[in-house]
Amino acid sequence: MKRIFLLIALVGMMAVGVSAQSRSLATLSHDGELTFFDKLSCFEDALEAALPGDIIYLSSGTFGTDINKTIDIKKPIRIIGNGYDSHIVSNLRLYRESGDTLTWTYSSSAPFCDGVRLERLSFDAYSTQGFDQVEITASRIKELSNTTTYAKNLIVDRCVIETYHSSSTTGKNTEFRNSKIKVLDSRENEMAVNCNIDSIYSKPGFIKSSIIRTIPGNYSTSSRLENCLIETITGAYTYVELENCYDLTGTDTKVLDENMEAVVDLQQNGYFGTDGTVVGIYGGDWLPYSESPTVPAVKASASSVKYNPEKNQLDVNITVAE
Numbered sequence: 076m077k078r079i080f081l082l083i084a085l086v087g088m089m090a091v092g093v094s095a096q097s098r099s100l101a102t103l104s105h106d107g108e109l110t111f112f113d114k115l116s117c118f119e120d121a122l123e124a125a126l127p128g129d130i131i132y133l134s135s136g137t138f139g140t141d142i143n144k145t146i147d148i149k150k151p152i153r154i155i156g157n158g159y160d161s162h163i164v165s166n167l168r169l170y171r172e173s174g175d176t177l178t179w180t181y182s183s184s185a186p187f188c189d190g191v192r193l194e195r196l197s198f199d200a201y202s203t204q205g206f207d208q209v210e211i212t213a214s215r216i217k218e219l220s221n222t223t224t225y226a227k228n229l230i231v232d233r234c235v236i237e238t239y240h241s242s243s244t245t246g247k248n249t250e251f252r253n254s255k256i257k258v259l260d261s262r263e264n265e266m267a268v269n270c271n272i273d274s275i276y277s278k279p280g281f282i283k284s285s286i287i288r289t290i291p292g293n294y295s296t297s298s299r300l301e302n303c304l305i306e307t308i309t310g311a312y313t314y315v316e317l318e319n320c321y322d323l324t325g326t327d328t329k330v331l332d333e334n335m336e337a338v339v340d341l342q343q344n345g346y347f348g349t350d351g352t353v354v355g356i357y358g359g360d361w362l363p364y365s366e367s368p369t370v371p372a373v374k375a376s377a378s379s380v381k382y383n384p385e386k387n388q389l390d391v392n393i394t395v396a397e
Contacts, residue, residue, distance in 0.1 A: 099136025105129045115140060118163065125152045127177055133157060133191065139165030142194065151179040156191035159215055163193050169209070171200040171225070179206055183232070186210040193217065198226035221249060241265060253356055271355050286355035290315075304354050
């Protein structure tokens with residue numbers, strides 16, 4: 076019953092979001108009970124009221140209006156947005172104080188952040204427990220910074236990352252999947268699989284089945300590229316381990332775009348393995364991100380929730396976008 080009322084309330088929330096485009100709405104879900112916040116500080120208010128394990132749903136709109144402010148998230152909550160139209164402009168920092176014993180547990184079915192546009196996301200931990208297995212899906216992040224020793228096993232899936240920055244601390248094991256990355260400034264134990272990457276700096280651990288626009292500098296022997304298409308190598312790459320890669324340096328062919336015909340031709344001619352390997356973002360022209368939420372978008376104008384006094388029940392009609 077709680078799930079039914081949650082769905083009904085969310086449909087109502089979406090209807091309000093459509094009819095009042097200028098009004099941003101944050102909805103806090105705690106064990107199926109909903110609380111609505113609609114002030115300018117609605118995201119911060121929802122975060123303050125949230126308990127560990129709660130979910131904050133964001134409508135379309137702008138949240139955290141002070142772009143110079145850093146909002147610390149000190150409890151394991153989830154943020155689910157409405158695609159890139161849910162834009163948090165303040166900096167977010169997952170923060171653990173010394174002595175913090177809360178368990179931070181996320182998974183692909185329950186990511187920390189899903190369908191949200193962020194200016195900056197970072198991690199800071201003064202607790203040796205730190206963060207483990209934090210997942211981010213279908214989001215766009217201008218700057219993703221992972222410089223603390225205690226943020227480990229970060230998963231970034233179907234995202235657009237303008238800049239990723241990491242420090243030289245060991246054991247973090249960040250993994251990028253099916254994502255677009257403009258600048259990958261990595262230092263230790265990062266892995267990228269089926270990604271489109273503009274530039275790579277320093278020494279990621281392992282990159283597989285990805286398209287790389289340029290490698291501008293020297294590499295460490297700890298780096299390994301497998302089944303990759305490299306458009307230009309301008310540095311001394313003899314120190315990186317290349318296996319079954321195709322180097323287009325010195326040619327006029329430009330392949331890092333949404334048209335994957337050149338990649339398909341190379342695959343058919345024996346490059347990138349013969350095991351059906353897909354190079355770059357999985358599915359060729361399939362985009363890892365969307366302006367729409369990852370759940371079916373509800374057509375608020377064609378949906379309704381009405382009380383039927385004769386049957387003493389709610390008649391729910393939900394229409395989703397095709």
